[in-house]
Amino acid sequence: MSTERVAAELADDGVEPGRAPLRKGQRTRRALLLAAENVFGAVGYHDASIVKITEEAGVAQGTFYLYFASKQQIFDEVVADLNQRVRHAMSEAARGATTRFEAERLGFAGFFKFTAEHPALYRVIRQAEFVSPEALRRHYETIIDHYIPSLEEAMAKGEVAAGDPTVLAWALIAVGEAVGMRWILWNEERRIPPEVSAELDRIIGRMLGIEGS
Amino acid sequence: MSTERVAAELADDGVEPGRAPLRKGQRTRRALLLAAENVFGAVGYHDASIVKITEEAGVAQGTFYLYFASKQQIFDEVVADLNQRVRHAMSEAARGATTRFEAERLGFAGFFKFTAEHPALYRVIRQAEFVSPEALRRHYETIIDHYIPSLEEAMAKGEVAAGDPTVLAWALIAVGEAVGMRWILWNEERRIPPEVSAELDRIIGRMLGIEGS
Amino acid sequence: MSTERVAAELADDGVEPGRAPLRKGQRTRRALLLAAENVFGAVGYHDASIVKITEEAGVAQGTFYLYFASKQQIFDEVVADLNQRVRHAMSEAARGATTRFEAERLGFAGFFKFTAEHPALYRVIRQAEFVSPEALRRHYETIIDHYIPSLEEAMAKGEVAAGDPTVLAWALIAVGEAVGMRWILWNEERRIPPEVSAELDRIIGRMLGIEGS
Amino acid sequence: MSTERVAAELADDGVEPGRAPLRKGQRTRRALLLAAENVFGAVGYHDASIVKITEEAGVAQGTFYLYFASKQQIFDEVVADLNQRVRHAMSEAARGATTRFEAERLGFAGFFKFTAEHPALYRVIRQAEFVSPEALRRHYETIIDHYIPSLEEAMAKGEVAAGDPTVLAWALIAVGEAVGMRWILWNEERRIPPEVSAELDRIIGRMLGIEGS
């Protein structure tokens, strides 16, 4: 994404109706965050220099440190930001499902859509292992913590096979990420082929212990 | 692991009976590879400097480039090495299983054991995303390619629910890695708690479509 | 010294009886000067950033350049300010002495008192060597120039051994500074031990050539 | 001093007769130390960048960190080096004196000669206040500690007025430095005018309590 595009988007943000226009400083901060997401996603944490980030954001190098104490810090914020957005995307996608199984399938679909639209962002997570281990744990734990209650509820209702919801949650997330990596990130078409999708549905169904799925 | 230990181990290797003693050059090469695994695992690719690796291996800095063209290259070799060893550990562990389900359970157990014993090595993989994307793909594809035939065979025998073995293989690997990360790498005890293990067995059983599991 | 304290003091200054209340601008200027003295004394010229100075003064960064053309300039003013105050403190202290020797002793005492009360300010001088050589020379020359006439007078009266008053002035100043540095700045108690003081009196007495001192 | 000169000098050093030739690495280290002395003396600690120092030494920037851990560290070494050399110069100069007074006068003369020849080095000390306070104290304490015994001996012999030798040592050092600063560093001619020298002798004589001096 070029400097111009970031700049343009933010100019828009500032006047978006129904939202208080961002003050100058906050606009710059937002531009840097966005630029950092792009650059981290494109070249990884270590090759993402402050120069690249500020160029992408269209500001001077020194400006970076007006808003972030360090490269680490902006990385943590990017991860947190991404975390919120994935969870939002997934819960939005699942809204309106009538059965548990449908909810799960829509959630997965939402996750895949997000991954396809923000392939760069998704990759950021995997680097966190050494860059910011706490950020990595926080990311997964947040997701799991939001997942568990709905699984518990479904278990209580008998919609899902009873068991430890934590292990199940981890297993489901893992499957989603693996399939996303393999068929979205590694494929040119950036979408899950229908036969894979169908098979995935069957596997998820079995994991949940849903009869006839 | 200290320099001395690497040196000692290699000295032993050189005279191990039944194996041709490594020529001096090959011993040095092996020492570097081993040192690189340790250092990459401990501090990650980017913080693993050539100085650290050569110090760990007990050789001079310049010696490194006698055996490896670049830091990248040794990373790729480390990944390949790791790949072989995990696969070996898993197939060894599964040997002698009488049922498909038992084979899977033992394979997972072997993977967890390996992870617990080489936590450092396991973490190397996650960095490959940006360091060497091809190495990452190669790693997973090798594993999957070795997994598929046995799943196909089991499907043919009716031991495992019929379906696309590739998707299933990915799903199973993913679950194994996630549980390994969460309960082995993130936990002090470096082992899967029994109740998690039991739940995992149930989930795997369901994923495979094994009745009564 | 915190921002609040500087502000408070200055508010007082503004209404001190017998002195024209400072106009707002002059108050700000004075606050910056005071803040600069504190910061220069605390961390030295180079670590004293404009940010620190303006924070200490409780004004915005840009305000600084309304009153001072550069960091250098405020340093020069701080040195000049300090110079005036030391000289004032010393001559005040010596006032009312009945003999030449007493005058000298009281002057030294005044200097030590000032040093003990403003250890920070004293240290500013030593940095001037490279920051502002002219300021350094001006500082010493002003002091010497004010010292010489009184020494000449005393020599004329035979109270002090005849000789070149300039060299004697430099020597006396140097001794005062060295003792101040060693026993006030380097000691926890921030005061000259009695036996050192007694010995110093003897040395000064001999330097002045005062019989029986 | 240009790059070429440092290089030339060191090449000489390496083959100086009666001295083991410096190994390559040690030659480079010595070149850096020398260059640092020059640059610190010329522009002060803060304006002495690593670039300037390495250029002066005729090596690449990175080479600096092969020999010194930081800019601070080389500064400390420069101060220690200087300390040794001044003390050496002074004791050499005083050697062969027949009376105490002569010894002192020659010592001062040696100090002034050293200052005149290495004006740059002398100025380094004054910056140590904030750069490396411990280095500053160490410097003065070493000098004083070497001075005291000879003063004590002279006091015991009745050659010098009895009293606390520490205070006297500080006072004498201070006078020497002040005169050196004023008449050597601040004057174009780089030498003490005869009348100042004569007056200084009288003052020193009185400080020591030497009759008829």
Add this chain to the structure above:
DNA sequence: AATGAATGAGAGTTCATTCAT
């Protein structure tokens, strides 16, 4: 086969100063 001194590009970060408001 091995050494280790040397390189130099590039990293993250700081800060005196400017200027639109």
Add this chain to the structure above:
DNA sequence: TATGAATGAACTCTCATTCAT
């Protein structure tokens, strides 16, 4: 008179890589 966001040059320090020995 005052603000504070923005600048960009300069800083110290790291490190993969080269090469004379």
